[in-house]
Amino acid sequence: MILKLIFTRQYLINPLVNSYKLLTFAVVSKNMSVKKILFKAFLAVAAVAFLSCSTELDINGNKKEVMIVYGILDATTSTQYIKINRAFLGEGNALEYSQIPDSTLYPYLLNVTLDVLNSSGQSVRQYVADTVHIWKDGGVFFTGFQPYYRIKLNDYTTTATGDTVWLSSSYTYKLTIVDPVTGNIYESEAPGISSFVLEKPNPIFSKISFYNDGTKNVEFNSVLNGKMYEVKYVFHYYDVYDSNPNDTIEKTNDWTVGYTTSVTTAGGEDMTVSYSNWDFFYLLGQRLEERDDVTRFPGYLYISVTIGAEDLNTYIDVNQPSSSIIQERPSFSNITNGIGLFSSKYTFRKRFTLDDNTVELLKTGAYTNKLNFVDYWPNFPLH
Structure with missing residues (x-):
């Protein structure tokens, strides 16, 4: 039996x-x-x-x-x-x-x-x-x-x-x-x-920088009924192949910056998730294929903060692998x-473009100089 x-x-x-x-x-x-x-x-x-x-x-x-x-x-x-x-x-x-x-x-x-x-x-x-x-x-x-x-x-x-x-x-x-x-x-x-309010990076500005070799923070206040917070950057870019220069292929690279939890679900707590600027370039260098027949154009970069309620946080915690x-x-x-x-759950998204220094480092930096990134299109954004 x-x-x-x-x-x-x-x-x-x-x-x-x-x-x-x-x-x-x-x-x-x-x-x-x-x-x-x-x-x-x-x-x-x-x-x-x-x-x-x-x-x-x-x-x-x-x-x-x-x-x-x-x-x-x-x-x-x-x-x-x-x-x-x-x-x-x-x-x-x-x-x-x-x-x-x-x-x-x-x-x-x-x-x-x-x-x-x-x-x-x-x-x-x-x-x-x-x-x-x-x-x-x-x-x-x-x-x-x-x-x-x-x-x-x-x-x-x-x-x-x-x-x-x-x-x-x-x-x-x-x-x-x-x-x-x-x-x-x-x-x-x-x-x-x-509801959710992002404090850093400042949502008033349209550009974001990863140029300096240092640590930056994503800062916000916890919200009512929220317990766990996941912070991600999602970078959009475009591949154009020499064999078909009129065909533009949009792709994305997700970077999970980190997680944090609030003490209570009452809201109003100061929350911080830290990251290294260089990780942006390092992850692209590790994940993207080096090809001589492709030109890559940068696109928008989105910050995404997803908030989960307390029971969702508890469920994920108890189902984590045991060490x-x-x-x-x-x-x-x-x-x-x-x-x-x-x-x-609730997901907040804010759209940025890369500043000039970040684009230059994307083109010439040690991690990404073989990925064939170029400047933004002159008429960017396309949509």
Whole structure:
């Protein structure tokens, strides 16, 4: 008899983790039932008794399903996705069952709603999810279209920097899932994150410099309901090949500067993430291919700060690889009656161009002088 494990894997569409891949092993524990069968023998004259025991170990018993839920509300988009799967313990080979859609997918639609709660816990708006199917390539799990529950938000605000935000830190967002067959109810709540102010680099300026050999800081204040902060630079550049000079290929290079967490989620704490200027050039030199037949033009550089709520931070923390000899890690779930994660995030982006000194060093510096970078196009920006 083989213990059957259905693994539920959810890819979060989350810059906070930079295509960070979440893998959850969903196992349903069953009580082991032991049957003891007593055989009695009777002698006609003398009473001589003996006991013969036979033991069976049934680790499966009756099948019991567990709901697996993953959803990260993204304040920067109106469309939210919730992934819902099921897991159960049963007989058979787990790898074989993982290729069967019915092993992890519900054969019927669930009732999924998102309530917007005010500070008194009252619902001021309710959204009803519909379903969409997104293609998933093969692997441990089956190849094909996977169902997602989709929620389209209507309410938004505009920040001081002109960004559109679809969540509000004044509200709590309650996810409710009802199984229409069993009547089981699964719930979770996530706070809204809706504001961010960058202090350094100064967002008033349009140019940024990595010219000096030294350390610089990204500085900001923590925000209400935010716990973890990921800072990235995303550099856009354009490749033009000699074989096709009229074809411009836009590419990007991501540089994760660092992470930090606030003490509380009340907001207002001074936060700093430091980096070395030279790392900008070093990473380009390590990642870009040296080619004589290509000319590279610099483009925009974006700073990206992604804020995650406290439950998202906790989930990532407990799923980090262990560096100790004790490999067993605590589990974390905030889904009532189920397993998984429901949380929220917000991503701030600010666009810069490189200053003249940085472009010159990009062309002639020790790390990048063989990458064939040139000056900005005279008519840059192109769009």
